[in-house]
Amino acid sequence: MKNSRTVLLLVAALCFVMLGVAMYLQHVMNMAPCPLCVIQRYLFIAIAVGCLIGAASTTPKPGAAIGLLASLGGLGVAGKHLYVLAHPGFSCGIDPVETTLNKIFTAQYMPFMFESYGACENAGEAFIGLSIPQWAFAWFAIFALGLLWTLLRRQK
DSSP: OHHHHHHHHHHHHHHHHHHHHHHHHHHTSOOOOOHHHHHHHHHHHHHHHHHHHHHHSSOOHHHHHHHHHHHHHHHHHHHHHHHHHHSTTOOOSSSHHHHHHHHSHHHHHOHHHHOOOSOGGGGGSEETTEEHHHHHHHHHHHHHHHHHHHHHSOOO
16 A cells, blocks of 8 residues: 555656646746647646545545546647647647637636647757657656556555
8 A cells, every 4th residue: 555655646746746847848948838738737737636635545546547547638638749749730729729728717817827828839849858748748658657557556
């Protein structure tokens, strides 16, 4: 149980680090978040919340399952973001997704984190060797593997 709790707390902490990096890139490096970036932020939060629920409960499996589902969703969104970068002209800029995201109450009350006003094609700029969607895809995969391990391991 302690190993599962440690993994869940580590994944939750790393998700908050990812959100901190996103804030740094947005507000210090002036990289405007696109709709897919904002959806990935929501998914990092969902993973962290699921992991914290699992770490706080007597059985970590429900929280790990929530985190795993959010990680798999993140892989899908980051994969679509990579597809957009690989196919110039296929945009996700100003569209119904952006309009809908910007009307959600979190975007209204916390626009510094959840307001989408960038174009997906602009996320191709490298940050420590990889594009932002590549980093997100890698971290979603790492989280998915860690949470899958937590779900499949035997409890003593």
